[in-house]
Amino acid sequence: MKIVSVEQMRQMDQTAISEFGIPDQLLMENAGLASYEKIRDRFDLQKDKFLIVCGGGNNGGDGLVVARKLFSNEAKVQVVLLSNPSKFKGSAHLNYQIAQQMKIPTQSIENAQDFETLLPAFDVIVDAIFGTGLDREVGGKYRDIIQAINRSGKPVVSIDIPSGINGNTGQVMGIAVKADMTITFGLPKLGNLLLPGFEYNGQLFVTHISFAPKIFNNPEVQTQTNDPVELPERPTDAHKGFCGKVLFVAGAANYLGAPYFAAHAFLKAGGGLSYLATPRQIASTIAMQGPEIIFQPLQATESGSIAHENLDFLLEFSEDMEMVIVGPGASLQAETQQLIRDLLEKSPKPVLVDGDGLTAVAKDPACIKFRQAPTILTPHPGEMARLLNISIGEVQKNRVEVLRRACKELNAIIVLKGAHSLIGHPDGRVYMNLSGNPGMATAGSGDVLTGTIAAMYALLKDPLLATRIGVFLHGLAGDLAAQKMGMDGLLAGDILQHLPEALQHYRRHWREMKNQNYGKISLV
C-alpha cells in the first residue's frame, strides 16, 4: 500500500475533485461515513454516549459528519467545538450548518475545565481536533484538552490521524491523542505509520473515500509498505552452489559475535556457501559455534583486526562470489578501516556494508559513490547520522527524507534500521517494513539481518528485492521468536534460530501477510 505525505494527500483530494468531479462535500461525507461505520461496529449505539471533539478545520468537519450519522441513528451525541464555528470553511461550514439545523447538541468550549466537567458523562470520545492540517506545536487549551482525553481512560476514536501527530514525520507535536482506533482517509499518511505516530493510532483503518484506484496507486507516490512477494522454489536438484556463495569480511580479536551471526544467518536463511574471511587468531573459536561456515583465515594487525595486506587476496577470492559483505565486527582500527574502503572501491562485486564498515564509509564516502555494482548499506540511526554528518535527532525526525537523500548521495540501497525499518533506493523509492518488534533491539540482531539479506540476494539476484525481503524475513523471525518466548531477553541467537521457520511461514503465508498489511493496516 502506498503511504503519502500531507502534501500528496492534498493533491490527491484535488485530483479527485478536479479530474473525477467528486465534490469536496462527498469526500467529507465518505470520510465521516467510514468512521461512523467503524464506530457503529465497535460500540453500542443504544447505550453508549458519544462526545465528538471538533477543531476548526476539515478534520472537525469530518467529526460533524460522524456526529450527524450517530445522531440520525438515535445515538446520544454531544459535539464540542474547540474553535469559533465562524472559522469553518467549505464542507466543514456546510456540515456545521446542517448540524445546527438538525439540532445536534453542540457546545463551544472555551477552556479545559469546562471540557473536564463534561467528560464523565460520556462513554466514547471521537477525536476530530486536528488532522493533516496540524502545523505547529499543540499548546494552550488544546494541550490541556488532549491531556484530559488521554487521562480519561475512555475509548478514543481518532479521525484521520491522532490529533497532535505530525502527518509527515510521525512526531508528537508537544502532545497527542492516544487513540484506540484511527480511521484514515485516502491512504495512510507517513505520520500514521512512522514511529512514534504509529503507536498513537491504536488499530488503524484506511478508507479510500471513493478515490479512483488511479489516484491511490499513483506511481509518483514513491513511498509504500514493504510487501512480501512470492519467493522462487528451491529446485529439487538444488546444490549448495546454486543457493549462493558469499564472502563475509568480518571480525576482530574482540568481536567474535558479529561475524558469526552474519555468516551463520546467511546459512539459516537458506544460503548455500558461507565464506568468512576473518583474522587467523579467531577463526577456530568462531568455527566452534558455526562449523558450517567455511573460513578464510587472514593476516591480522597487532591489535587483532584484519590487516591491509589481505586486500589482493580478498579481491581475488571474491571473484567467485555473488556478494561480498564487509564490516560486521571488523573494528575501527585505522588500517582495517582503510582496507575496507579500498576493498569497497576496487571490488566489482555487489557489496553489503554493515557495522564498522559503515564507519569506514562515513569517513570517506567516495569509496562507494562511484561503484558500478550494487551497494547495500544497513545503518541504524546512529550510523546514518555519521554517514550524513548530521545528528541522530535529525535522522529520526524525518526518517523518510533523510533516507532518500542518503540513497541519492551515496548511490546505494540503504536500510535505515529501527522500528518500521525503511528501505530506500537511489531512484527515490522507499519501502516501510511492518514486521519486527522491540525485542529485536538487542546486540547482534543487525548482524543477523546482514546475513539474511545476503541469503535473499543469493536466491533472488535482485539487490533491492533481496534487501526488502531480507528485512521482512528478519522481522518475521523476530516476531515468531517473540510469540514463543516474549520480547524481554530475546537474543540475536533466537532470531537466528527462527530464520528457517520464518522462511517456511513466509512461503506459506506471504499472500495473506501482504493482503492484510501484516495485520497493521486494515482496509475498510
Ligand SMILES: NC(=O)C1=CN([C@@H]2O[C@H](COP(=O)(O)OP(=O)(O)OC[C@H]3O[C@@H](n4cnc5c(N)ncnc54)[C@H](O)[C@@H]3O)[C@@H](O)[C@H]2O)[C@@H](O)CC1
Ligand atoms: N478534501 C479534503 O481535503 C479532505 C480532507 N479531510 C479532512 O481534512 C483534514 C485536513 O483539514 P484541514 O487542512 O482543514 O486541517 P485540520 O482540520 O487538520 O486542522 C487545521 C486547523 O487547525 C488549526 N491548527 C493547526 N495546528 C494547530 C495547533 N497546534 N494549535 C491550534 N490550532 C491549530 C489550523 O489553524 C486550522 O484551523 C484531514 O485530516 C481530514 O480529516 C476529509 O474530510 C476528506 C477530504
Ligand SMILES: Nc1ncnc2c1ncn2[C@@H]1O[C@H](COP(=O)(O)OP(=O)(O)O)[C@@H](O)[C@H]1O
Ligand atoms: N523497536 C524495534 N522494532 C522492530 N525492529 C527493531 C526495533 N529495534 C531494533 N530493531 C531491529 O533490530 C536490528 C538491530 O540492529 P542494530 O541496531 O544494527 O543492532 P546490532 O548492531 O547490535 O546488531 C535492526 O534490524 C532493527 O531494525
Ligand SMILES: [K+]
Ligand atoms: K484527529
